[in-house]
Amino acid sequence: MVDTANPFIPTQYRIQKVLGETYDTFTVELVPLQDNDGFSFLPGQFNMLYVFGVGEAPISLCSDPAIETSIKHTIRAVGTVTSAIQRLGRGGVVGVRGPFGTHWPLDDAKGNDVVIVAGGIGLAPLRPALYQIFAHREKYGRIALLFGARTPHDILYKHELERWRGRFDVEIKVTVDSAINGWRGNVGVVTTLIPGAQFDPLNTIAMICGPEVMMRFTIKELQNRGVKTENIYISMERNMKCGVGFCGHCQFGPTFVCKDGPIFRFDRINTIFGKREI
């Protein structure tokens, strides 16, 4: 939880479990070092994770928000901090500040169909939304999860996707940009899954997370099917140092991604989204 008197101070959490996800991603499960009141967050929010002496990085929460005793982060080891977390491994202690930012519109989505479109590790911040939807399944209409990965080796949460696919109340579609031997699924970018997905465009809330270019084409495709701009939500990513709106790094036009985002209703940013170098 954030220390409101001093939001810069991290709280210590121990890495209780490390789960390898793909060749370059892993999930850490964190438990607080000292007893606390539990960590509550909303799907789509993120934490700043700190490694002693190394630094801090913003990472989305990817666990079930109903579980407050531990939290999970899926991490791709691409930077100094994320690599350091990987090196710490099980038993290591990290600093946590958060949760920060806006969340997926799970209340507004009630009574509607929900289309979730994820690209690569963009599935991580959407997983808490899926958990929450499954926990209150009767409140939502049809659910479609459209997931695109670069190759079959990049498919995140493979076992969970398989398990979910066994449910009859959710449509799960997976595609890869380039296949390998033995792949029997779809090949192509994630947008190719949109025309065939089952949802009523006029009563659909869309939640998208992935690279900006993927989100841009996904939005177009959803709009082509008639999904209203104000019912489309995307998760943005920018450089961040503080998470609380002070460092200025995450500015995206008039918004601060750390506090006005990362989840944006698309009609609120559509005039700047896709403009080069904003």
Place this chain on the structure above:
Amino acid sequence: MGKNNKNTTEKVILKHDHFQTLIDLLKEREYRIVGPTLGEGAIVYDDLNTVDDLPIGWTDDQDGGVYRLKKRNDRAFFGYTVGPHSWKKFLFPSQLRLWKARRDENGFHIENDKNEIRKFAFIGVRSCDLHAISVQDTVFMHGIYSEPNYKARREHTFILAVNCGMAGGTCFCASMSTGPEATSGFDLALTEILQEKGEHYFVVETGTELGAEILLNVPHREAKKEEIHAAETIIKNTSQSMGRTMETKDIKDLLYRNYEHPRWDDVAKRCLTCANCTMVCPTCFCTTVEDVTDLTGEHAERWRKWDSCFTMDFSFIHGGSIRASAKSRYRQWMTHKLATWIDQFGTSGCVGCGRCITWCPVAIDITEETREIRKSEQTHSPNNSIKEGNNNENA
């Protein structure tokens, strides 16, 4: 700063030789007195011990990329405008340790790092800078979170404002409605008056009870009508001699309409992306952090440092920088100052102090860049702005 009290606006006269008494009184109350002084070939803000530390008899010449100190032919205490420093160096230090930690059997723990912060008395704050302080107050203290380090410094600051007796070559506070007269946000405000027959005094206005309390112990007398009039004339003259002007009408939408404009390419050819403008700007608040350890690896510290949107690192995410071109970085800075700031904080991020113009090594002028964009809209397509303006409202 103390509480505002509307009943304490009666103006009084403080003789120049009693100015030291004012400083002494603030010292007695354990303020750290900071104000303008000569240093680094400019007028900078630093500690003041006595009135003689002020740049008495000095003035400055300023223009795009030009700053020169000059002797005045009088002994004015405040006969210059603003230099490269602003008060943010005290309220929002350029380097600050956010916390320190020590490794232990449980990983690490954050160590108690309470530094006693001496309360500041700012001497000679100009109206543009009062507005800049107020802008940073909004940034740091009026959001979801309050920035504890800024708040601790800001809360007990005593502000002695000075109404400008001259405008600099790059000043445009009159355009931004931020000066040259201090209208709020001060404990005491002075207008310096030097008469040819040698009389040298200040017309003093009280802004808060604290200001009144301090003034009580400094020899003064009630101001005469003509003295008040003389002060008003000085401010009026300053207002009419601004070195620059900025048209602010519709400025937010003007810049929102012109994210794509050939002028950004033009300015990018001149801009060195040196970040000077962001360092001298009294409202720029961006920072980065550095995590450091000592040789034993047992101690770690997190330092916060002023940063600038003009660096490549600023917008770096895996894969590269969002704003790789100089054009996009200048556009980010200027659009933030004049447009997005309004959406973020309800005020302009520019107070018209002119520092970014003076300290730009290639004399890029924010007022000129804005004017050129505005001019192109007027000359090229008179209907365009109306049409796009409507679009913008729908957005």
